[in-house]
Amino acid sequence: YVVTEYGIARLEGKTIRERALELISIAHPxxxxxxxxxxxxxxxxxxEILPFPEVEYPEELKRYVTLKDGTQVILRPIKPSDATMKQHLFYALSKExxxxxxxxxxxxxxWDRIWPYVIIDYKNEMVIVAVVIEEGLETMIGIGSYSKIPNTDSAELALVVRDDWQGRGVGTEMLKYLIELAIANGFKTLKAWVLVENAVMMHLFKKCGYKMKYRLENGVYEVVLDLSQPVKE
Known part of the structure; x- marks a missing residue:
C-alpha cells in the first residue's frame, strides 16, 4: 500500500501499468x-489514456454491503487503474x-472505449464498481454508472453484473447507491434503455423505490426514474 492525503494505492498483484495509474491517481491533482x-x-x-481531471478520488464513497447470503461486497467509485478489471469483467460476461x-x-x-469510463469527474459522471476480495485481490463482479445528459438535470443509467453473481442482490445494491449519489449531485431523473426481454432489469427498476415511467419502442423500453417522487415498496 502507498498512502497519501489524496488516497490509497493498492499495488500488490498489479501490472506495471496498473501500478503507475494507481500512483498517479493519488498524487496531488x-x-x-x-x-x-x-x-x-x-x-x-x-x-490513448485521457488526461486526469483535477479532482480527488472520493475515497469516502467506498461502501461495504452484505448480501442476503452473507457475502460482503465492496461498492466504490471506479479508478483509472481499474481499466484492466473492467475489461476482464466484460470478457467474463455471457453473450446474453x-x-x-x-x-x-x-x-x-x-481500450479506447474503456478509458473514458475510468477517468471521470465523480459528479456529472459516476461509475460504481462492485468488487469482492479473492485470494487477497479485488475482483470486479459488477459495474454501474450514470452520465449527465447535456443541458438537463437528468443522467443516463446503466449497470451489469457478472453472470455467476446475478440474482444475489448485487444489482439492487448498485442501483440503490447510484440513485443515492445521483440525488446528492442534484439530478432529478435517471434514464435507462432496456431490451424488452430483459425482465430482470425492469423488475429491478420497478422496485427501486422511485416513481418509474416507461415506454416501448422498437423492442426497447425507455425508462425514466423520477428521483423527486419516492414510492413505498
Whole structure:
C-alpha cells in the first residue's frame, strides 16, 4: 500500500501499468497529468489514456454491503487503474448479458472505449464498481454508472453484473447507491434503455423505490426514474 492525503494505492498483484495509474491517481491533482505524460513517454501506460481531471478520488464513497447470503461486497467509485478489471469483467460476461447491457452484440471492448469510463469527474459522471476480495485481490463482479445528459438535470443509467453473481442482490445494491449519489449531485431523473426481454432489469427498476415511467419502442423500453417522487415498496 502507498498512502497519501489524496488516497490509497493498492499495488500488490498489479501490472506495471496498473501500478503507475494507481500512483498517479493519488498524487496531488495539479501534478497528475505531468506524471501521466511522463509515464506515457516511458511506455508505462498507453498513449490513448485521457488526461486526469483535477479532482480527488472520493475515497469516502467506498461502501461495504452484505448480501442476503452473507457475502460482503465492496461498492466504490471506479479508478483509472481499474481499466484492466473492467475489461476482464466484460470478457467474463455471457453473450446474453452483453446484449442486454449494450443493446446488441459486442465482441470486444477495446481500450479506447474503456478509458473514458475510468477517468471521470465523480459528479456529472459516476461509475460504481462492485468488487469482492479473492485470494487477497479485488475482483470486479459488477459495474454501474450514470452520465449527465447535456443541458438537463437528468443522467443516463446503466449497470451489469457478472453472470455467476446475478440474482444475489448485487444489482439492487448498485442501483440503490447510484440513485443515492445521483440525488446528492442534484439530478432529478435517471434514464435507462432496456431490451424488452430483459425482465430482470425492469423488475429491478420497478422496485427501486422511485416513481418509474416507461415506454416501448422498437423492442426497447425507455425508462425514466423520477428521483423527486419516492414510492413505498
Amino acid at each position: 495539479k501534478f497528475r497529468n505531468e506524471l501521466l505524460n511522463w509515464a506515457k513517454a516511458h511506455k508505462y501506460v498507453p498513449e 448479458s452483453i446484449i442486454k447491457r449494450y443493446l446488441g452484440p459486442l465482441k470486444s471492448l477495446p
